[in-house]
Amino acid sequence: QKEVEQDPGPLSVPEGAIVSLNCTYSNSAFQYFMWYRQYSRKGPELLMYTYSSGNKEDGRFTAQVDKSSKYISLFIRDSQPSDSATYLCAMSAPSSGDKLTFGTGTRLAVRP
Amino acid sequence: GAVVSQHPSWVICKSGTSVKIECRSLDFQATTMFWYRQFPKQSLMLMATSNEGSKATYEQGVEKDKFLINHASLTLSTLTVTSAHPEDSSFYICSAPISGSRDGELFFGEGSRLTVL
Numbered sequence: 001q002k003e004v005e006q007d008p009g010p011l012s013v014p015e016g017a018i019v020s021l022n023c024t025y026s027n028s029a030f031q032y033f034m035w036y037r038q039y040s041r042k043g044p045e046l047l048m049y050t051y052s053s054g055n056k057e058d059g060r061f062t063a064q065v066d067k068s069s070k071y072i073s074l075f076i077r078d079s080q081p082s083d084s085a086t087y088l089c090a091m092s093a094p095s096s097g098d099k100l101t102f103g104t105g106t107r108l109a110v111r112p
Numbered sequence: 113g114a115v116v117s118q119h120p121s122w123v124i125c126k127s128g129t130s131v132k133i134e135c136r137s138l139d140f141q142a143t144t145m146f147w148y149r150q151f152p153k154q155s156l157m158l159m160a161t162s163n164e165g166s167k168a169t170y171e172q173g174v175e176k177d178k179f180l181i182n183h184a185s186l187t188l189s190t191l192t193v194t195s196a197h198p199e200d201s202s203f204y205i206c207s208a209p210i211s212g213s214r215d216g217e218l219f220f221g222e223g224s225r226l227t228v229l
Contacts, residue, residue: 008153032216043118043205043220044156051214088155092216098144098209100216104155 003027006089006103014111019076023089023103026070030091030101033065035074038086038105047087048074079110115139116208118221125196126229132192133224135206141186142208146218147179150203162189162206196228 006023013019021035031052036044048063050056050072056063062075072091076083089103115138125131135145143164148156160181161169168181180192193200203225207218 006155032214034216036220041203041223041225043116043207043223045220046217049214049217090216094215097215098146098218099158099161100156100218102155102157104153 003101004089004091004103007106008104010107010109012109012111013079015079015081017079017110019074019079019083019108019110021074021076021087021089021106021108023072024070025072025091025101027091027093027101028067028070029093029095031094032092033063033072034090034100035061035063036088036090036102038088040085044088076108079108081110081112084109116142116206116219116221118206118224120224121222122225122227124227124229127197128195130192130194131196131226132190133204133206133226135189135191135208135221137187137208137219140208140210142189142210143186145183145189145206145208147181147189147191148205148207150205150223156205159191164189193226196226198228201226201228 004025033050035048037047038044053067060077064073086105088105090100117136119134145162147159159174162183164183170176183189205223207220
């Protein structure tokens with residue numbers, strides 16, 4: 001079993017739709033949870049950062065962490081074609097510092 | 113914002129040759145840099161942690177004699193793929209944290225696509 005599981009998609013939605021992306025994990029030591037966005041043939045860029053359980057909102061993006069279920073989500077409201085990218089969840093434990101464990105990434109396509 | 117630059121962005125080489133990829137932190141000093149490999153439709157896999165002024169730390173299963181890492185200055189780390197073979201064809205990405213940033217908050221380079229013929 002992988003430490004972090006993420007549906008690779010692809011996920012295709014019409015412009016304006018609400019998108020829900022999810023990851024599950026098995027390591028209860030993970031405390032820091034991130035979502036990175038990666039455009040084709042580019043390096044990832046940090047989108048959302050959450051510490052422990054709870055919600056965080058930034059514009060059209062909302063990140064949720066449920067540590068009891070070992071489940072994290074990213075919601076994108078009013079999706080735009082420019083949101084088309086691969087979304088990677090990542091997480092780390094206090095003992096591992098900056099060493100991240102990534103999900104496989106979910107490819108998202110937002111149709112105009 | 114912080115910028116990490118990689119060069120070259122893509123490279124094609126013949127089997128058996130060596131290829132060097134550079135990773136530079138442009139406006140900050142990076143005592144640590146991470147090297148990842150990403151195969152098509154797969155996640156980023158950490159290969160090694162590059163430490164300025166000391167030996168790199170390799171992840172299990174990564175051959176340190178094949179993937180040579182040098183971190184000679186606070187702004188430059190290099191990855192050399194020695195005696196490259198077609199199975200080494202992949203997308204190599206470096207990243208670095210900024211001093212004082214949150215755990216796991218990394219700035220990634222643009223990646224270097226290696227194709228070995």
